[in-house]
Amino acid sequence: MLSNFNMRSRLRKGFAFFADSILQLFIVLTIVIAPAALSGQIAPVHENTGWTNQAGGDVAYLGETKVLRGNMLSGRTVYQMLPGSVPPPAVFRKAPYLIYSGVNTEMIALWQLFNTYTCSIEWGTDTSYNSGYLQTAEYGTDHQHTATLSNLLNSTKYYYRVIADIDTATGHFRTGPTDSVTDVTILLYGDTRTYPVDHDSVAAQIIQTYTNDTTAQSILLLSGDLVANGNNESDWDNQFFDPQYQRLQQMLRTLPLLACMGNHEGAGTLFAKYFPYPFYSADRYYWSFDYGPVHFIIIDQYTTYTVGSPQYQWLVSELSGTTKKWKILILHEPGWSAGVHGNNAQVQSVLQPLCEQYGVQFVFAGHNHYYARAVTKRVEHITTGGGGAPLYTPDSNYPNIIKVDKSYHFCKLEISTDTLHLTVIKNNGDVIEQFDYYRFYTWTGAVDSLWRNPANWEMGVVPYSKSDVVIPAGLSIYPQVSDSVWCNKLLIEDGAAVNIDSTGYLFVAEN
Numbered sequence: 001m002l003s004n005f006n007m008r009s010r011l012r013k014g015f016a017f018f019a020d021s022i023l024q025l026f027i028v029l030t031i032v033i034a035p036a037a038l039s040g041q042i043a044p045v046h047e048n049t050g051w052t053n054q055a056g057g058d059v060a061y062l063g064e065t066k067v068l069r070g071n072m073l074s075g076r077t078v079y080q081m082l083p084g085s086v087p088p089p090a091v092f093r094k095a096p097y098l099i100y101s102g103v104n105t106e107m108i109a110l111w112q113l114f115n116t117y118t119c120s121i122e123w124g125t126d127t128s129y130n131s132g133y134l135q136t137a138e139y140g141t142d143h144q145h146t147a148t149l150s151n152l153l154n155s156t157k158y159y160y161r162v163i164a165d166i167d168t169a170t171g172h173f174r175t176g177p178t179d180s181v182t183d184v185t186i187l188l189y190g191d192t193r194t195y196p197v198d199h200d201s202v203a204a205q206i207i208q209t210y211t212n213d214t215t216a217q218s219i220l221l222l223s224g225d226l227v228a229n230g231n232n233e234s235d236w237d238n239q240f241f242d243p244q245y246q247r248l249q250q251m252l253r254t255l256p257l258l259a260c261m262g263n264h265e266g267a268g269t270l271f272a273k274y275f276p277y278p279f280y281s282a283d284r285y286y287w288s289f290d291y292g293p294v295h296f297i298i299i300d301q302y303t304t305y306t307v308g309s310p311q312y313q314w315l316v317s318e319l320s321g322t323t324k325k326w327k328i329l330i331l332h333e334p335g336w337s338a339g340v341h342g343n344n345a346q347v348q349s350v351l352q353p354l355c356e357q358y359g360v361q362f363v364f365a366g367h368n369h370y371y372a373r374a375v376t377k378r379v380e381h382i383t384t385g386g387g388g389a390p391l392y393t394p395d396s397n398y399p400n401i402i403k404v405d406k407s408y409h410f411c412k413l414e415i416s417t418d419t420l421h422l423t424v425i426k427n428n429g430d431v432i433e434q435f436d437y438y439r440f441y442t443w444t445g446a447v448d449s450l451w452r453n454p455a456n457w458e459m460g461v462v463p464y465s466k467s468d469v470v471i472p473a474g475l476s477i478y479p480q481v482s483d484s485v486w487c488n489k490l491l492i493e494d495g496a497a498v499n500i501d502s503t504g505y506l507f508v509a510e511n
């Protein structure tokens with residue numbers, strides 16, 4: 001068969017001839033092959049000339065000599081590197097990568113080429129890729145392609161293959177869950193800029209994580225600062241999409257990425273060019289989406305979010321409007337962290353009151369290049385800035401700090417109805433910390449004063465021994481405990497009450 005490497009193909013010309021009084025027009029695809037690369041190699045033939053075999057046989061030429069006809073396998077042939085062959089020139093400038101559209105039966109694939117080619121993508125639940133097929137044409141002015149794979153099954157692993165000229169790239173992903181699913185696993189980290197070799201080592205652990213636990217192959221959230229200078233194309237090429245960092249590229253083609261803006265994204269033009277989330281509107285880089293039981297809110301700290309601003313008003317409507325039990329904010333500059341960049345005062349004064357009012361459980365940030373956890377009035381503030389940027393030394397004396405660690409790492413969130421289990425994993429596989437966050441059970445007193453009546457609790461479930469309980473102020477009915485009940489933590493706000501009669505016991509494990 002023919003060589004596939006060191007090979008160029010071009011349409012030589014079209015011409016016509018008569019056969020059986022029928023005018024036929026055909027085009028010969030000329031393949032130029034370096035002589036040294038001929039021996040023992042495998043030739044893919046992309047174009048089906050169709051004229052010698054009306055049933056659709058393939059024809060290949062070596063020079064002007066027809067060397068193969070009618071016995072090609074159907075479908076496309078995947079390229080294969082053989083010993084001694086010279087690699088072909090790169091076709092992909094940015095290999096296929098994924099973003100999540102917010103629709104749990106879709107996935108968006110993107111890629112960028114060095115030149116103009118028509119491409120195709122095919123996908124399926126195995127490597128026969130027989131669920132769907134799309135041809136793509138470049139958009140914009142920089143040889144970019146995108147394809148939205150739709151009508152997918154929920155929580156299902158799909159394989160895909162992108163074919164671009166003589167190159168082929170493969171990947172796989174797991175689709176989002178149904179809206180009613182209560183358990184999801186999510187991966188999250190930030191500040192991947194500057195040292196892609198370290199980012200690559202974090203990516204290796206992320207791949208290992210979803211290899212060990214396939215539910216972890218869901219979505220990947222980034223808290224900003226993807227590259228050192230987001231205004232430079234070369235930084236995107238050399239730091240985030242450089243093919244030499246193979247684990248990083250494998251991660252990008254297997255996990256859909258959702259990122260907030262960091263200060264290093266600069267004007268955001270190239271950030272939006274490579275991550276054109278359908279959530280954007282009019283260059284507005286704050287947005288939200290649901291994933292299983294979680295409402296994620298992406299804050300843009302480089303657009304004003306002062307009280308009364310459009311972003312603030314939008315945030316209030318997001319928090320007050322969602323019915324999801326878990327509310328998680330993603331932003332770049334943390335309100336409570338462990339130094340170098342000081343705590344962000346606006347997060348403290350503007351966002352924290354909203355978190356308290358509307359029950360946001362976690363705020364994930366980056367900006368400081370280490371891991372830090374601070375807790376302020378039931379809100380966990382996580383700094384996960386160890387994605388690849390030069391590490392800083394955290395100062396555990398900062399207010400409300402619970403844990404710090406100077407290392408490259410990422411966070412794994414295993415979320416169920418009541419519990420979020422957070423595991424923080426270093427790039428060497430060691431665990432920095434892991435803990436369960438029990439979502440607070442909030443008393444509403446909607447029906448009566450009975451502690452054991454599920455209708456009196458916000459999510460319709462009576463607390464149990466590992467539940468953290470809040471009895472809010474300002475209600476007209478407060479719980480009456482007349483037998484034995486349990487909880488983990490108990491917060492009784494000023495003006496609120498729990499009434500325990502002579503036969504009642506309220507066991508609080510930790511307070």
Ligand SMILES: [Fe+2]
Nearest residue numbers: 225262263367
């Ligand atoms: Fe930053």
